[in-house]
Amino acid sequence: MDKTxxxxxxAVEDVHDGASVMISGFGGAGLPAHLxxxxxxxxVKELTIISNNAGSKGLGIAKLVKAGRVRKVVCSFPRQPGSDEFDQxxxxxxxxxExxxxxxxxxxxxxxGAGIGGFFTPTGVGTELTAGKEIRTxxxxxxVLEYGLTADFALIKGNLADRWGNLTYRGTARNFGPVMATAARCTIAQVSHVLPLGDISPEHVVTPGIFVDRVVVSGR
Amino acid sequence: MAKSYVPRTSGQMARRVVEDIHDGAYVNLGIGRPMLVANHLPPDKEIILHSENGVLGMGEIAVGDDADPDYVNAGKQSILLRKGAALFHHADSFSMIRGGHIDICILGAFQVSERGDLANWRTLDEAAIPAVGGAMDLAKGAKQVFIMMEHLTKDGQSKLVKSCSYPLTAMGVVKRVYTDLATLEIGDNGFRLVDKVAGLSHNELESISGLTIQET
Incomplete structure (x- = not known):
């Protein structure tokens, strides 16, 4: 088995028009810029992007937005300094x-990613973001009832990898990577280095290779 | 007419908040003014800072060669980690928040109502791009929600209100409010004064706030 x-x-050749794509990152940290x-x-166009932010300063997701490739963004914080492409x-x-x-x-x-259809959370109850949703005490x-989210692809950024797709992350670049890896039909990881099998201690693997389909090295 | 009192500076506000944080507390600091609290942590208390993007044991802002783009805080500034720090992914981070493991979160606000309702994520400006981030999770999930804000808006409106006119972040969650003029607690009967700046009378504070405030 070799996922590199x-x-x-x-690595992205089967990403198609209309695909839903999760993209890891919190601002620039953990953003898989090469992917x-x-x-x-x-x-490709008509993409649905699921990510914490919507890109800024013309970088990353902002490039896709500016080029008119994105139909919908699911995120928590689209507005930030330099998010001009999204704003426009x-x-x-x-x-x-969304x-x-x-x-x-x-x-x-x-x-x-865990096969759970939905869950109830107190977050957002009584605010406009949960208007019309089912509430239970x-x-x-x-x-409020919220539904699980999956995607066609996840593009994530790891640090170390091996050919089985085991991953580690670096610092706060971990953020959404480990959860997104579990929730896509195809997970593609941009990593800094690929090491021989066994060189990443099993104790240190953060994302087990079963969640990762493809690994591409970007270097640091 | 000259004011008979001097408002607290941002640093004084931060130091006032820190007095109410206990040794061993896990604390989340919101983006903006609350982040100043990190600069005023007392050496005699061990306070562990949580950052929503996956850090416990956040240290100081990193500058120069120490700044590493893979190590950032919720405001996307470069940070250092303290000895004993831990890194984790976003779902674990919000398990800490929503699961009631964070002792105190300190947030900014546009408005706080006398019932403890919080409005801090958007105004009524229809042209503004809405963005919420982790505010709703923090407001609902932390054991205690402290608000650190100017008492008045730039055009002189009280940010302490009977009822929020801005869209809510969460209902009935705010426990304490630290402003440049006073510290207030929120209980069953609305705002109660904890302390205020010297030279400001109770009547004056109520008049500025447009509210009844219970005496200390």
Missing amino acids: ISSFAE IEAVLEAG MYRKGKLEL LVPQGTLAERIRAG INGLDQ
């Missing part, structure tokens, strides 16, 4: 936004 792939273009670039170059497209009505509280976004992805606390 030599080029970014090859995003490859998706941009592949020319949103104001022109060319982009649909705004999700950050913890609910993480948990929806975890549920999706559980243990004396009002909670």
Whole structure:
């Protein structure tokens, strides 16, 4: 078994028009910039992007947005300094936004990856973000029904990998990577280094290879 | 007419908040003014800072060669980690928040109502891009929610209100409010004064706030 792939273009070649794509990252930390670039170059459109942010300063997801490749963004924090591409497209009505509280976004992805259809959470009860959703009182606390989230692809950024797809992460670049890896039909990891099997201690593997389909090395 | 009192500076506000954080507390600091609290942690208390993007044991802001783009805080500034720090993914981070494991979160606010309702994620400006981040999870999940904010808006409106006119972040969650003029507690009967800046009378504070505030 060897999940390593030599080029970014090859790694994303089956990402298709209309695909739903999870993209790891919290701002720039953990953003798989080379994979995003490859998706941009592949020319696919009508994408649904699931990510914490919607890109800024013309980088990462902002490139896809600017090029008009994104139909919908599911995220918690699209507005940030330099998020001009998103702001313009949103104001022109060319982009649909599903705004999700950050913890609910993480948990929806975890549920999706774990085969859980939905769950009740207190977050957002009584606010406009949960208007019209089912509310139940559980243990004396009002909670709202949220559904698990899956995607066609997850593009994530790891640090060390091996050919089986075992991954480690670096610092806060871990963020959404481990949960997104579980929730996509095909998970593609951009990593800094690929090591021989066994060189990553089993104790240190964060994402077991079963969740990873393809690994591409970017170097640091 | 000259004011008879001097408002607290941001640093004084941060130091006032720190007085109410206990040794051994796990604390989350919201983006903006609450982050100043990190600069005023007392050496005699061990306070562990949580960052929603996957850190316990967050240290100081990193500058120069120490700044590493893989190590950032919730505001995406470069940070250092303290000895004993732990890193984890987003779902675990929000398990800590939503699961009631964070002792105190300190957030900024547009408005706080006398019932403890919090509005801090969007205004009524229809042109603004809505963004919520982790505010709703933090407001609902932390054991105690402290608010650190200016008492008044830039155009002189009280941010302490009977009922929030801005969209809510969470209902009935705020326990304490630290402003540049006063510290207030929220109980069953609304705002109660804990302390205020010297030279500011209770009547004056109520008049500025547009609210009845219970005496200390």
